[in-house]
Amino acid sequence: MKKITTRFGEIEYDPANIIHFPEGLVGLEDLHDFIVMPNKKKGPLFWIQCVDHPEYAFVVTDPTNFFLDYALAPDEEERKKLGIGDEDEFYILSIVTVPPSKEITLNLAAPILFAPKSNRALQVILENSPYDVRTPLPRLEDNEEAAGSR
Numbered sequence: 001m002k003k004i005t006t007r008f009g010e011i012e013y014d015p016a017n018i019i020h021f022p023e024g025l026v027g028l029e030d031l032h033d034f035i036v037m038p039n040k041k042k043g044p045l046f047w048i049q050c051v052d053h054p055e056y057a058f059v060v061t062d063p064t065n066f067f068l069d070y071a072l073a074p075d076e077e078e079r080k081k082l083g084i085g086d087e088d089e090f091y092i093l094s095i096v097t098v099p100p101s102k103e104i105t106l107n108l109a110a111p112i113l114f115a116p117k118s119n120r121a122l123q124v125i126l127e128n129s130p131y132d133v134r135t136p137l138p139r140l141e142d143n144e145e146a147a148g149s150r
Helices: 076-082 140-148
Strands: 002-006 009-013 033-036 045-050 057-061 091-097 112-115 120-123
Touching: 076 112, 076 120
Parallel strands: none
Antiparallel strands: 002 009, 033 045, 045 057, 057 091, 091 112, 112 120
8 A cells, every 4th residue: 555645635545546547638748647536425526636746636527427428439549558458348537627616517528538457547639529628517407308308
């Protein structure tokens, strides 16, 4: 077990559970190793904490909790970087922003692909995406309409 000091206090973690970003994050290429913080509250949001630079932590979520039609799959090069094959499981995550206005947004233009088999992750930039880096959460009634139209 190792320890780091973060905004959450002193955190003990198992190095075997590190999620490795071989290319770092967009604009933060020197951030490579993260741990998932235990979620004390129920809900779709959780923190990933950088162990390389403990001053960095990000709230992330599965964007399909809010955008039912949001989907993508890693291409061959991304699968190679993630260390997974065509049949291996992966998850899509989005970084969440909560500005002072409290209008929560998700970065859907640059999602994170996470492969649990290898504990590797990549942040990818979607070309010609209809989404934005600060896509507001849909209103509750928008989700209800989408669910009702299925």
